[in-house]
Amino acid sequence: MTLSFTATVPDRGVEVAFDVADGETVALLGPNGAGKSTVLSVVAGLLCPTSGHVELAGRTLYDAAARVDLAPHRRRVALLAQEPLLFPHLTVLDNVAFGPRSAGASRAGARARAQGWLDEVGVGDLGGRRPAQLSGGQAQRAAVARALAAEPDLLLLDEPMAALDVAVTPALRQTLRRVLADRTCVVVTHDALDALLLADRVLVVEGGRVVETGPTREVLTRPRSAFAARLAGLNLVVGRWSEAALRLDDGSTLSGLVVGEQPVDGEPVVAVFRPTAVAVYRSAPHGSPRNVVPVTVTTVEQLGDLVRIRAGDLSADVTLPAAAELELVPGSAAYFSVKATEVEVYPA
Amino acid sequence: MVTMLSRRLLPALVLALLAPVLVACGGDDDGDTTLTVYAAASLKKTFEQLKADFEETHDGVTVELVLGGSSDLVSQIQGGAGADVFASADTANMDKLVGSDDQGQDPQDFATNTLEIATPPDNPAGVATLQDLAGPDVDLVLCAPEVPCGAAAQKVADAAGLTFDPVSEEQSVTDVLGKITSGQADAGLVYVTDVLAAGDTVKGIEFPESSSAVNTYPITTVKGSDHADLAGEFVDLVLSDKGQKVLADAGFGAP
Amino acid sequence: MSGARAVGLPRWVLVPALVGALFVLLPLVAIVAQVDWSNFWGLITSESSRTALLLSLRTSTASTVVCVLIGVPMALVLARTSFPGQGVVRSLVLLPLVLPPVVGGLALLYTFGKRGLIGQSIEVVGTTVAFSTLAVVMAQVFVALPFLVVSLEGALRTAGERYEVVAASLGARPTTVLLRVTLPLALPGLVSGAVLAFARSLGEFGATVTFAGSREGVTRTLPLEIYLQRETDPDAAIALALVLVVVAVLVIGLARTGRTAL
Numbered sequence: 090m091t092l093s094f095t096a097t098v099p100d101r102g103v104e105v106a107f108d109v110a111d112g113e114t115v116a117l118l119g120p121n122g123a124g125k126s127t128v129l130s131v132v133a134g135l136l137c138p139t140s141g142h143v144e145l146a147g148r149t150l151y152d153a154a155a156r157v158d159l160a161p162h163r164r165r166v167a168l169l170a171q172e173p174l175l176f177p178h179l180t181v182l183d184n185v186a187f188g189p190r191s192a193g194a195s196r197a198g199a200r201a202r203a204q205g206w207l208d209e210v211g212v213g214d215l216g217g218r219r220p221a222q223l224s225g226g227q228a229q230r231a232a233v234a235r236a237l238a239a240e241p242d243l244l245l246l247d248e249p250m251a252a253l254d255v256a257v258t259p260a261l262r263q264t265l266r267r268v269l270a271d272r273t274c275v276v277v278t279h280d281a282l283d284a285l286l287l288a289d290r291v292l293v294v295e296g297g298r299v300v301e302t303g304p305t306r307e308v309l310t311r312p313r314s315a316f317a318a319r320l321a322g323l324n325l326v327v328g329r330w331s332e333a334a335l336r337l338d339d340g341s342t343l344s345g346l347v348v349g350e351q352p353v354d355g356e357p358v359v360a361v362f363r364p365t366a367v368a369v370y371r372s373a374p375h376g377s378p379r380n381v382v383p384v385t386v387t388t389v390e391q392l393g394d395l396v397r398i399r400a401g402d403l404s405a406d407v408t409l410p411a412a413a414e415l416e417l418v419p420g421s422a423a424y425f426s427v428k429a430t431e432v433e434v435y436p437a
Numbered sequence: 438m439v440t441m442l443s444r445r446l447l448p449a450l451v452l453a454l455l456a457p458v459l460v461a462c463g464g465d466d467d468g469d470t471t472l473t474v475y476a477a478a479s480l481k482k483t484f485e486q487l488k489a490d491f492e493e494t495h496d497g498v499t500v501e502l503v504l505g506g507s508s509d510l511v512s513q514i515q516g517g518a519g520a521d522v523f524a525s526a527d528t529a530n531m532d533k534l535v536g537s538d539d540q541g542q543d544p545q546d547f548a549t550n551t552l553e554i555a556t557p558p559d560n561p562a563g564v565a566t567l568q569d570l571a572g573p574d575v576d577l578v579l580c581a582p583e584v585p586c587g588a589a590a591q592k593v594a595d596a597a598g599l600t601f602d603p604v605s606e607e608q609s610v611t612d613v614l615g616k617i618t619s620g621q622a623d624a625g626l627v628y629v630t631d632v633l634a635a636g637d638t639v640k641g642i643e644f645p646e647s648s649s650a651v652n653t654y655p656i657t658t659v660k661g662s663d664h665a666d667l668a669g670e671f672v673d674l675v676l677s678d679k680g681q682k683v684l685a686d687a688g689f690g691a692p
Numbered sequence: 693m694s695g696a697r698a699v700g701l702p703r704w705v706l707v708p709a710l711v712g713a714l715f716v717l718l719p720l721v722a723i724v725a726q727v728d729w730s731n732f733w734g735l736i737t738s739e740s741s742r743t744a745l746l747l748s749l750r751t752s753t754a755s756t757v758v759c760v761l762i763g764v765p766m767a768l769v770l771a772r773t774s775f776p777g778q779g780v781v782r783s784l785v786l787l788p789l790v791l792p793p794v795v796g797g798l799a800l801l802y803t804f805g806k807r808g809l810i811g812q813s814i815e816v817v818g819t820t821v822a823f824s825t826l827a828v829v830m831a832q833v834f835v836a837l838p839f840l841v842v843s844l845e846g847a848l849r850t851a852g853e854r855y856e857v858v859a860a861s862l863g864a865r866p867t868t869v870l871l872r873v874t875l876p877l878a879l880p881g882l883v884s885g886a887v888l889a890f891a892r893s894l895g896e897f898g899a900t901v902t903f904a905g906s907r908e909g910v911t912r913t914l915p916l917e918i919y920l921q922r923e924t925d926p927d928a929a930i931a932l933a934l935v936l937v938v939v940a941v942l943v944i945g946l947a948r949t950g951r952t953a954l
Binding site: 160162170176192245 | 860
């Protein structure tokens with residue numbers, strides 16, 4: 090199920106080439122209009138490039154020179170968009186059974202499989218409902234089940250969580266992480282967390298070109314492209330789960346809220362928090378319930394109204410007056426402090 | 438600015454649109470007199486000529502011709518349309534007007550009309566006599582018995598002892614002629630005057646049995662007319678030698 | 693719904709709206725007032741009235757079916773494809789909406805009539821449409837088709853192609869997408885289009901009279917019967933007119949409840 094992709098779409102100024110290995114999930118990151126959706130449209134067969142070659146699992150989906158352009162329904166490429174787009178006139182169960190039915194399965198067989206997928210994504214009890222009776226998160230889960238039930242060779246996710254309430258995204262992200270684990274998948278996202286937790290590898294697309302590629306954690310923590318740098322403002326701390334906290338190699342600990350299943354001791358985990366959640370002090374704060382990390386400032390840069398203070402892999406955003414008061418320069422000693430409630434801990 | 442403009446323009450526009458209506462309602466204020474003549478549609482050509490003659494001899498008088506099916510005209514007059522003269526294509530409709538509200542008075546017959554066979558110019562079915570119309574291979578179109586030309590056709594058939602099986606019973610002579618000029622139908626029964634008016638588009642075939650259904654055209658002034666004298670003069674014109682000549686030229690017979 | 697209130701609608705709008713409503717409703721009231729109720733039943737159940745009503749219902753049903761069969765593909769092509777001159781084609785297809793029906797009847801006559809453009813070739817096959825019930829249905833289809841096409845094309849455009857893209861990505865063949873996604877989603881538009889087409893067929897007069905003729909039981913539909921009865925029996929004409937109004941109201945009412953049930 091490997092994907093090999095090369096395409097030029099001059100109308101949209103897109104010229105992109107990449108491969109996805111069998112079972113690999115690749116995240117396409119990039120600003121709006123960078124060409125990410127164009128790439129998905131070409132793979133799905135909704136847009137015809139002027140030149141290029143798209144091959145999936147040994148089948149040629151598109152080849153400009155050989156004049157091959159497989160119809161969308163014969164590509165075995167399922168698409169999951171921002172909005173669930175469940176067929177409003179069918180029940181949730183029949184929505185999920187749509188793919189198997191189209192592939193020729195009997196009504197009963199298709200429904201049985203559909204029920205299995207609904208169970209898999211955690212909405213097994215909602216099969217009898219109409220899409221209009223679902224919440225946004227439930228509908229998107231059903232849409233995931235529907236895409237998977239079609240048994241595609243390749244799954245395309247176009248910002249699958251962008252339209253959802255932030256309260257339900259962590260749980261859905263965990264579900265996706267589970268069901269996508271061994272699938273060949275391309276996910277377009279704006280969210281570094283999505284990339285971190287769903288993707289093995291990241292492609293940063295800017296101005297219709299791939300400007301950076303590499304293993305997810307590497308790109309996010311040491312970004313080279315401008316977009317990845319902006320996006321990767323997220324603080325990622327990697328460690329192992331121990332005594333209800335993340336323990337780093339140097340023995341220090343970080344407390345946070347566990348998202349998804351409770352990790353067992355010794356399991357690798359990653360803690361994620363935003364730079365705006367970090368408070369910065371010149372002297373160690375006392376008697377605070379916060380996580381406190383002593384750091385040495387490496388860079389200080391202004392980002393609009395905020396000043397970003399970097400210390401190694403960690404960064405903190407503070408207001409201009411606060412930054413002025415702190416009088417920090419590279420080399421200064423400082424303390425980064427973040428509330429446990431602002432830290433999300435994921436199994437890595 | 439736009440709203441200012443439209444606020445001032447809107448009433449002006451409304452006035453401009455209403456103006457013709459208002460003027461029309463104002464009627465005779467400008468000294469001109471309008472004589473309204475309701476006439477059966479088959480009288481169109483002849484009455485237009487008579488209208489011109491009448492206006493020539495009556496300074497400041499305009500004749501307004503309202504043409505239509507006789508029964509339509511009767512309902513309009515009964516509904517209060519301001520007609521001064523009514524010329525009907527048959528006595529039945531005239532009786533309706535005279536009998537109902539006493540709106541017509543002393544109708545006088547001024548013309549007659551008889552039926553003629555009409556076929557497409559090439560006469561594809563080879564129709565020559567009235568008997569031919571009853572043949573199975575002829576697509577015959579008549580007026581419906583409910584309308585005068587249909588009633589006349591019925592009368593002719595009865596007199597000749599024939600039973601017609603028309604493919605269509607039309608609403609009016611115009612509809613019958615339309616089916617024939619387009620070649621849809623092979624033959625129809627219409628009035629002599631209609632055949633003459635249709636010119637080259639149809640071929641007319643006279644038949645002796647037509648004398649059994651002579652259609653008589655009566656005319657009357659309408660009671661309550663504001664221009665009773667003028668209306669009387671118009672009726673006189675129609676009955677005069679001059680008027681009769683105009684009608685005869687169009688194919689109408691003498692009363 | 694309690695407490696819900698339209699925002700920003702100036703009150704004076706109600707006045708012309710009310711005038712408009714009265715303008716449409718008063719004539720209907722007038723018809724009801726004009727009906728000779730003592731003889732009403734006898735008038736509408738006379739042989740010729742029943743024949744005309746049945747013929748109208750039969751031909752309108754047939755023309756609605758034909759409109760659906762050819763109008764749905766037309767709407768699909770207009771809404772889902774693009775080709776050079778599409779705008780012109782759309783305008784031409786919608787022409788019968790603004791054309792006087794009599795003109796439509798003449799056009800049909802010169803096309804399918806005995807001496808029409810293709811009428812002669814039809815006759816060679818051994819059938820003629822002249823003065824047949826088929827001609828009535830053709831006249832009705834001609835005037836009613838645009839209603840169905842416009843209504844359905846609008847519904848298709850509103851529904852958009854996003855669901856169709858999803859269905860195709862799930863492996864559904866184009867025919868499956870059409871039958872299981874496109875048409876079900878556009879069903880309200882299709883239903884209202886079909887109802888409009890039926891109502892328009894029921895009321896069709898001008899094209900029928902010009903093209904099909906008028907013969908009891910064959911081509912004389914209810915509107916033609918009403919027009920004819922007016923000559924001799926205005927009471928019957930009014931009674932039949934009321935029947936036509938009631939049938940039209942019933943059809944539209946049924947369609948509305950049907951749509952809300954969807």
